[in-house]
Amino acid sequence: MTRIAVIPGDGIGPEVVEQAVLTLDEFRLGLDFDFLDHVNADTYLRTDVALSDEDVARVASSRSALLGAIGDPRVGSPAYGRGVLLRLRFDLDLYVNYRPAKLLSDRLSPLRRDRARAVDCVVIRENTEGLYTGLGGSLRPGGGHEIALDIDLSTHRGTARVVDHAFSVARREVCMVDKANAVEHGGGLWQRCWRTAAARHPDMATRHMYVDAAAMRMVTDPTTFDVIVTNNSYGDILSDVASAVAGGIGTAASANLNPERGFGLYEPVHGSAPDIAGKQVANPIGAILSAGLLLADLGHTAEAAALRHAVARAVTEGETTPDLGGPLDTRKAGQAVRARL
Template identity: 40%
Template sequence: MNKTIALIPGDGIGPDVIAEAVNVLNAVGKKFGHSFEYKNVIAGGCAIDKFGEPLPKDQLDIALNADSALLGAVGGPKWDDVAPEIRPEKALLGLRGGMKVYANLRPALMFKQLKAACPLKDEVVGDGLDILIVRELTGGIYFGERGTSEDGKTAWDTEKYTWAEIERIVRLGFESAKNRRKILTVVDKANILNSSRLWRKVAETVHAEYPEVTLNFLYVDNAAMQLVRNPKQFDVIATSNMFGDILSDEASQITGSIGMLASASLGDGTGPGLYEPIHGSAPDIAGKDLANPLATILSAAMLLRYDFKLEEEAKAIETAVEKVLDDGWRTGDIAGDVEAVKAAGKLVGTKKMGELVVEYLNK
C-alpha cells in the first residue's frame, strides 16, 4: 500500500512528537510492506510567524490532497497578543472545517500500567476505564454567528444545530456503542437550550434503528459530576462541540495520563481524516527531549485503522506501546515516582521512547 500523509507538526512539542510517530509509521511500513510519503503542512503559530496567518489556503490544500493527516499541537503564549481572528487555534478550526471532519473520536482509556496516576479511588475506577467520547466538531457555538457591539460592552455567540449535523454524530455514537458495551449517553442541556432538545429528538428517532443499544440522556452539568463520581457507567458519550470539548478534557484527566491519549477527527470517508494527541503544545519543554510521544504514536495507529483500514498494523503499534509500558519505561509525565523510575534506569526522553516503540514493534 502506498499512501500520502500530511504532517502538521505545529508549535511547541508538536515537531518533537510528530518525528517519533513518523519513525513508528516507517517501521510499520517496513514490517508490513507499505510505503508512506509525507507532506509537511505549516499551521498554527509557526504559520503566523512565516505567513501572517495561522492556516494559509495552500497549506490547507496540502492536507486536503493527502490520504490522511497527522497533527502535533498548535499555540503557545508567544501568540497570546495577536488579533483574535489570526490566533493559532484558528488553524484547528480551519483544518476541521476545510477538511470537513465533523466527528471527533476521543478515547479516554486508563492504561492498567498507569493506574496509580488516576486521581480517583480504586473503588471508583475498579479494573480500569474505557470511555469513548464522540464530539461534534464543525457546528454549534464555535462556528455559530458571533459579534461584539460597537461600544465593546456586549458580545454574543450562537449555538445552532441542524438535524443532519446532529444525526451523523448520534449515528456514529450508536455504531460505536454497538461494537462496545452497547450503551450510548447523549449529553446536552435540554432543560434550557432549544438546540439540546433537538439533540434529544434526533437521538430518540435514530435509536429505533439500534434497539440493541441502551440510550441514556444526561444534562452536561450532571455528566461532568458523574464522570468523577461513577465513570464506569459510561461506554460511549455523544455530544455537541462545546460540551464535548469540556467533557473530553475532564475524561482525559481522570485516566491520569493525558500524555497517552489519542484522537481521530473523521468526515464522511471521502476525504482524509485528521489525527492528533489531545495534549497541548507545552512550549516550556519543546525541543528538550522531554515530551511524551505516545499519544501521537497512538494517534498514528488510529490513522492506520480508520483511514487506511489497516487493523493489524494499528494493533501492532498499540501492542508495542503496551509492552513498553509493561516493561516499566516512562517519560517524566507518566513516571509517578520519578526518582524511583530514574533509579531503575527506566526514565527516558522523547526520542528514546519512540525508539523503544519501534524496537518492541519489531520483536
C-alpha cells in the same frame, strides 16, 4: 504509496510527531509523508497567514493527516489557532471528533477505587457546529457597557449525522449528553435527533444525561460509559476529563473524521506546551496513539493493535517520560514503544 500530510506545528508538536512518524515507518506499509513544516506560528507572525489555500489543498489531497500541536504565546489572537485547526475541521467537514480514553496502567489512574479504574470509553464530539463556529459579535467593547454574544449553532443535519456515527462505533451503549433543561432550543433539537436514532437501533442500550451529571459520573465511575455523544463545547470538556481519569492528557489521542470521505486528521490532545518545548521531555504517547488511530482507519487493524499493545507494555514497565513516572526523554520513550512492536 499512501500519502499522509504531516503538520508538526508549534511547541512540542515537532518532537512528538517525529516519534509518531518513526513508529508508523516501523511497519513498512508504504506510507509517504508530506511534511508541511512551514505551518506554524513563525510563518503566521511573518505573513499573517495561518493556513493558505494551497496548504488546505495539499492536506485535502492526502489520504489522511497527522498534526502535532498548534499554539504559541507570541500570538496574542485566537485567529491563528482558528485559522489552522478550525479551518481544517470546517473546510474538510471533519464533523466527528473521536476521542478514546482507555487506562494504560493502574498506576496512572487518579481514582481511589480499583473498580472505577477500568476506563475504556469514547467521547464522540460534534466538530463543526456549536459555540466554535465564530458566530456572534460584540457591542461597545472595552467599556463598562460591553455586550458579547457567541451563538451556539446546531443543525438537524449536523446533529443527526454525528449521533448516527456514535451508534455505528458503540459496543454496548450510547449515552447522549446535553443540557436541554436549560438550553431549550439546541437541546430540543439534540433530543429529537437522539430519539430518532435510538429508535433505529433497538438492540443498542441507550442513556441520556445532562452534562453536569455526566461530568460528575465521569470522575466517580467512568467505567459506566461506552460511547458518549454530545455537542462541540460539552465534548471538548468531557473528553479532557476522560483523558485525566485514564492516565493524563499526555496519553490522549484524537481523530477528526469525515466518515463518508474516509478522511481523518489525527492529533494528540495535549497542545503545544511551550514551557517544555525543545527540552525533549514531552510525552510522545498521545501522538503515537493518534498514529494508531490513523492506522486503524486505513484498514491496518493488526498493526494498530500491535501499536496499542506496545504502548501499554512500555507504560506498564515504566519506560516513559517523567510525567508518567519514567526516566526517559521524548526520543527514548518513542524508542521504547518501537522496541516492543
